[in-house]
Amino acid sequence: MTTILNQRIHLSTALLVILGIVDLLSTIAWLNLGGAEGNPLFRQFLAHGIPTFTLAKIAFMAGPIAILEYARTKxxxxxxxxxxxxxxxYFGLWGSQLYRLGQTLPT
Known part of the structure; x- marks a missing residue:
């Protein structure tokens, strides 16, 4: 059994973290292809560079996960x-965004 601070890592948490990482990496790939960040808040972080953008994405993912994991103890x-x-x-929003972006690509 895998543990973090003597607690099991739940599948739901692992999938949420993986999705956050996939979202971050796919966003960076999209930006490198000339795409734009659609979220106005994260667009502000991106204005300060990819490292700041990456740290913000991680922080905005880690905070809610930490709260959920604390709630799990109660x-x-x-x-x-x-x-x-x-x-x-999250998966629904991410998937719908990918679908929307796919509709804008030239055929």
Missing amino acids: SPHSAEAGTWIAFIA
């Missing part, structure tokens, strides 16, 4: 449900 079932809801919502 109410495991609610935190697990919340983590899955966050993953599904």
Whole structure:
């Protein structure tokens, strides 16, 4: 069993972290191809360079995950449900954005 601070790493948390990393890497790849950041908040971070943008993306992902993991110690079932809801919502938004971007590519 894998542990962090003597707690199991739940599949929902692992998938949320992986999705965050995939989102970050795909965004950087998109930016390198000449694309633009669609989120106005992160566009501001990007104005300060890729390292600042990357740190902001990581911080905005780590904060909510830390809160969910703390909540897991108090109410495991609610935190697990919340983590899955966050993953599904994030995946849906990310996927819809990829689909939208795909529609703009020349054929």
